Amino acid sequence: MHKPVVSFVAPSGTGKTTLLEKVIVALKARGVRVGAIKHDAHRFEIDHPGKDSYRFTHAGADTTVITSSETLALVKRHAASPSPEELIAAYFEDVDLVLVEGFKRSTLPKIEVHRRAGEAKLICRGEYHDPALLAVASDEPLQLDVPVLDLNNPAQVAEFIIKRVVQGMAA
Template sequence: MDNALLSDVTGVILVGGRSRRMGRDKALLSLGGAPLVARVIEAFRRVFARTVLVGDRGERFREFGVEVISDIHPGSALGGLHTGLARAGTPYVFVAACDVPWPDSRVIAHLCSLRSGYDVVVPRTDGGFEPLFAVYGTGCLPAVERMLRQGNCRIYDFYPEVRTRQVTMAELAGLAAPERTFVNVNTPSEFEHIRQREEAPMAKAISFVAKSGTGKTTLLEKVIAELKSRGYRVGAIKHDAHRFDIDHPGKDSYRLTAAGADTMLISSPEKLAVVKKHEVSPPIEELIATYFGDVDIIITEGFKKSGLPKIEVHRRERSTTLLCRGEQHDPTLLAVASDEPLELDVPVLDLNDPKQVADFVEERFLTQRS
């Protein structure tokens, strides 16, 4: 799949549940500063051209700016699936519950990429099917309608009647972690456990942003060297909006990746490198949590649209305007490293003094290092 949003698959989020075991609406539980349903909406918007909410009490969610469709047969997830299939107007839907704390857009995109020739594409973990994180085609409608008439609401009971593609965890290796990707929330104790996992300490990160040709990479080289000289463990992430290769044609590692390996790791006594293919770029927060647990500070280059705290690099001869002040007002901006004096609401650092920039990073992020 390329980076275009899917137009023949509608993202369907089920919001009709009564949350009886939770005691309050699961969809609106706040995690990481956002309601659970908003996290699912955001993941869907990375993959689908259209996302809808399905539920008989959908008016509660109009503030999220997503179309709401009332249940035709309220009271069950199967009924929500039926409504999505009947009303979406696309050959396929991807169905998810509203209480998925860590919906992974890469997994969603991969499951959708397998849809051709099937009525259902469903993950299967050691615990069984994951019917509320799966692809369904309109070919399922006759079987779903029959089950609703019979009063059988167990979704996976109709799988043997249609063309079903089971996706194993081995196929999702490197993409899905069952203990994370397919988790949902049912009880207060489950939510508390998830909240604690979400709020576990993560490595501190700051993003340096700039217009191209400003000298951002040169400054970062010197800031990283300065922080290393002070004894800190430093990680670095470079954002590249284009395709790239880290090895070269003819090398064994290149040949293995070119042959189709989804994850390729090369290791030596000094270092290792991982090449991992993905269909949708993972969020920066996920990269940090996955790969940078052993550092004190992460310096990222780019990621202008992320929610990370930022230092903008400004050079007078390159531009008279700033990215984070003027063209827009980015509340995550902490400072500007500039080669000219500026009147701003944040500190202005000397672009030509990497020690001063490192001092600022150390003071803001590292003085409380344990």
């Protein structure tokens, strides 16, 4: 893959979305064009009954686009969830970096989110040693073979991503 990408992984309820939201703000402040992908292991509906676009999709349209002067949304039916690599290639040409929430078993470069109050075992350094782990963002000190970033310092996480992933791919 030729696009800089980082997946944030952790058990549900650890704070991935909260951290990602703050990291996006910090990256945008540095002038980085950011794309985001949220992996949802459950079924979800982006459109709602009664709306025209919902009616198109439920009538059988394989692809429905909802657009306005400021926003575009795409509803695309598929038999199986596309890989993050497929999604990035298809939809993220116009960004400098793609941040992904989830896809913990992918080969994407990862930052694992860890909280003292959460699960003691790490996903990427537990029973499974993930070679794609770049760092762990934690609220407690850990002794690991990868950098441990301050979970409560999204600017530090953003700077790590810029230096290690964005500039690292350009080198």
